[in-house]
Amino acid sequence: MFLQRITLFLIFITCLFFPTIRGKLHSHANGKQWLPMSRIWLPPSPSPEVVSPNANGPFVFNVKSFGAVGDGVSDDTEAFKLAWDAACHAEESGTLFVPKGHIFMIQSTTFTGPCNSKLTFKVDGTIWPPDGPDSWPLSSRKRQWLVFYRINGMLMQGSGLIDGRGEKWWNLSYKSHKGANGAKQLGPGDRPVAIRFFESSNLRVEGLKIKNSPKFHFRFDECQNVHVEKLIIKSPALSPNTDGIHIENTTNVNIHNSVISNGDDCVSVGAGCYNVDIRNITCGPSHGISIGSLGNYNSRACVSNITVSDSIIKHSDNGVRIKTWQGGRGAVSKVVFNNIQMDTVRNPIIIDQYYCPSKNCHNQSYAVSVSNVSYSNIKGTYDARSPPMRFACSDSVPCTNLTLSEVELLPAAHSQGKILTNPFCWKVYGTVQTLTTPHVLCLLEGNQLTLKPRDVVWC
Numbered sequence: 001m002f003l004q005r006i007t008l009f010l011i012f013i014t015c016l017f018f019p020t021i022r023g024k025l026h027s028h029a030n031g032k033q034w035l036p037m038s039r040i041w042l043p044p045s046p047s048p049e050v051v052s053p054n055a056n057g058p059f060v061f062n063v064k065s066f067g068a069v070g071d072g073v074s075d076d077t078e079a080f081k082l083a084w085d086a087a088c089h090a091e092e093s094g095t096l097f098v099p100k101g102h103i104f105m106i107q108s109t110t111f112t113g114p115c116n117s118k119l120t121f122k123v124d125g126t127i128w129p130p131d132g133p134d135s136w137p138l139s140s141r142k143r144q145w146l147v148f149y150r151i152n153g154m155l156m157q158g159s160g161l162i163d164g165r166g167e168k169w170w171n172l173s174y175k176s177h178k179g180a181n182g183a184k185q186l187g188p189g190d191r192p193v194a195i196r197f198f199e200s201s202n203l204r205v206e207g208l209k210i211k212n213s214p215k216f217h218f219r220f221d222e223c224q225n226v227h228v229e230k231l232i233i234k235s236p237a238l239s240p241n242t243d244g245i246h247i248e249n250t251t252n253v254n255i256h257n258s259v260i261s262n263g264d265d266c267v268s269v270g271a272g273c274y275n276v277d278i279r280n281i282t283c284g285p286s287h288g289i290s291i292g293s294l295g296n297y298n299s300r301a302c303v304s305n306i307t308v309s310d311s312i313i314k315h316s317d318n319g320v321r322i323k324t325w326q327g328g329r330g331a332v333s334k335v336v337f338n339n340i341q342m343d344t345v346r347n348p349i350i351i352d353q354y355y356c357p358s359k360n361c362h363n364q365s366y367a368v369s370v371s372n373v374s375y376s377n378i379k380g381t382y383d384a385r386s387p388p389m390r391f392a393c394s395d396s397v398p399c400t401n402l403t404l405s406e407v408e409l410l411p412a413a414h415s416q417g418k419i420l421t422n423p424f425c426w427k428v429y430g431t432v433q434t435l436t437t438p439h440v441l442c443l444l445e446g447n448q449l450t451l452k453p454r455d456v457v458w459c
Helices: 002-017 019-029 077-088 167-173
Strands: 059-062 071-075 094-098 103-105 109-112 119-123 126-128 144-149 152-157 161-163 193-198 201-206 209-211 218-221 224-229 232-234 245-248 251-261 267-269 273-283 289-294 300-314 318-324 329-345 347-352 369-382 389-392 399-411 424-426 428-432
Touching (some): 245 251, 245 273, 267 273, 273 289, 318 329
Parallel strands (some): 103 126, 209 232, 224 251, 232 251, 267 289, 289 318, 329 369, 369 399
């Protein structure tokens, strides 16, 4: 009797809460066709934007699942922002995924953190911005395209392409440009940086291809613990200010194993950078690898513990360069340039404390000091139109404690006469530890500053 009551109770509950099953039982009793069964007791299917799992983390957030079209014309900005928000707020590490076989057009956008956990931004397809200044919305920011702000622990990687579509922007360096409303004039400073990381930490960028940025390809501002590896960066040799990687106020940086060919510096190190290791870079055509420019508008700039090693610089205006403006304050110190091959470089080794691209700068007594710079095992060929080594240092704050060893620079094969050009030195103190080619006989001995200590702003 007890078992019969339990059975009747279970049947009653089933018919009350599962009407489709009740319908099936009723239909079956009358010999009619069964109705579709309810799936209410089955586990829920994953939401369309999440695919789980894969090697990059528990979840992958595919931008196509958030509405991205990927035809190169439709505006996919909102889909990327939705996918970013989902990945950023996931409880466990996830991946924002840009699939191959598609071109996604994105407006100027900021991807904001902090996120709940580490995040991967995986680009296997192509991403590009609107095509030139006329195509950018009037309300959209012009000076930056993709910004990552306050991110901690992000990996950016993929087999795809980031195309900055900079061709129509580069003309702004030579002439003003009317905005879409026919009134606003855009100048060279309005060209956008392609990818910018700002106030972020523990970043890793690897394996990406990026080309034709309107301005800098990558820029890191106020970041810590940055590792960049296996990038291919390419833009035409005459594309203006298209630095490959620029860092500013950023510490503990590794830039390794990359190929960069562009219209400005392959790597540029700005003020406030410490502990930077640049290694195994194939650079050029370009303007070389530079520290600076520093001290513009009488500003204070401090840079130290910079190493550039095991690299090739070819067909470039400069090789390894330190450039500072007159009137600046601060210091560049503890810099090592080691094991670098030069191939037809106009200025293989250069320090310029009179940097002035406009050639219309006033003489000023203050300067960013340059000291403790080492050049070792730097060999190759130079374009004989310029000296292979140029040390143009400040009258009031000379360059001090430079060391040279195993430096061998010969005129390139196309140089007329193939005559060695003597190095140029002005107010530079240092030592030559081994014989160099050409001979460096112009370094001054000692360690002299003509400004009083209270007039020099140290770091």
